[in-house]
Amino acid sequence: MIESVNCDVTKQAFDDFVDSTQAYLDSVVIDGNDQELFIASYLTGHFSLVGSNALRLDDFSLDTLNTYMLKSLEKAYVNKEVLGQDKIEVSALWQQLFSRAE
Numbered sequence: 654m655i656e657s658v659n660c661d662v663t664k665q666a667f668d669d670f671v672d673s674t675q676a677y678l679d680s681v682v683i684d685g686n687d688q689e690l691f692i693a694s695y696l697t698g699h700f701s702l703v704g705s706n707a708l709r710l711d712d713f714s715l716d717t718l719n720t721y722m723l724k725s726l727e728k729a730y731v732n733k734e735v736l737g738q739d740k741i742e743v744s745a746l747w748q749q750l751f752s753r754a755e
Contacts, residue, residue, distance in 0.1 A: 660713075667713035670754045671704055677750065692742045695735060696750075699725045715754045722747060 678700070681693035703721045707713065726743065729735055735743055 664713045666754070667707070667715060667718070670715055670718075673753065674700065674750050688742070692739065692746055695739075696743055696746055699729070715751075719751050719754075722751070 678693045678697045681689050685693060699722060703718060703725055707718055730740055
């Protein structure tokens with residue numbers, strides 16, 4: 654029974670983080686400038702993919718979510734999908750958002 658409670662708490666923390674992160678990213682559409690919109694939109698694509706994979710795998714660990722986000726972003730950087738200041742801003746935004754979960 655304790656494992657189920659821990660799983661429920663972990664899932665709730667995951668859901669809360671996903672909801673608050675998505676709400677922030679969505680708010681940039683209303684409040685952000687063109688650069689902020691680009692950065693948030695780019696991060697949204699990665700976040701949606703990684704989040705949906707976590708749901709599919711039934712893995713609600715925020716540390717695992719962070720690891721997969723960092724791997725996804727690093728792969729994009731290696732493929733030169735985002736360069737220079739955009740790369741710095743994408744990474745910084747992810748770190749800012751993830752720090753809220755810690």
